[in-house]
Amino acid sequence: MASKKNNNYLDFIPIINPQNDWSEDEEGVVTIHMVHRGFYAAIAQKFFHTPRVSHIKLDEYGSFLWKELDGRRTVGQLAQRMKEQFGDKAEPLYDRLVHYMQILHNNKFILFQGKDRVKP
Template sequence: MAKKTSKKDLRNYLDFIPVHHEQYSYTVSDNGAVTVYVENKGVFNKIAQVVFKKPRISQIHLDEMGNFIWPLMDGKNTVYDIAEQVKAHFGEKAEPLYNRLVQYMRNLESYGFIRFKE
């Protein structure tokens, strides 16, 4: 039985241009580590903040490859351009490059950290 593919699956992510979402602020430390700040909103988060002493703003620390990729998502570079720079910087350590990078971009998009210009 053939697998059904949606239009979303048929999009070519390599042609997309990722851009940081304006809703989230971030900082880049001197050593290049990126931290994205997410405000915890909503009733349940307010309760958790009071009862469990959870922070109002969560800090998301990116991994080594994420730290390299984040500044490249400036609204000018396509995913393909970013992939080429990742390949030049990390070499074999980044393989399987395209599958890994596209999945990473999908994850960032699903969390709302980035959006794509097509």
């Protein structure tokens, strides 16, 4: 019988989804440019004039975190970097960070190395 493997979220390694572009302004604020793909997105664009690209502007914390996603740091290491950068302002650090990473992952802005397939 194979043993059940426990996955610790802090050990996950997030990577930026290569399907989305992003940019940084003069103040260091990151904007993710998400292209709406697929059949339903095409219908919505044609008939309801929805935009082909959405521009999602991150806040100070999100922008800092985004620029730290190098494909080598774990979520736990990213938490440490947030603590070093923002100190007590980042608290409650782990709950907020895990929730934020889940939002980024659910919206396909990031992928988890070894967990998600990366499409070309």
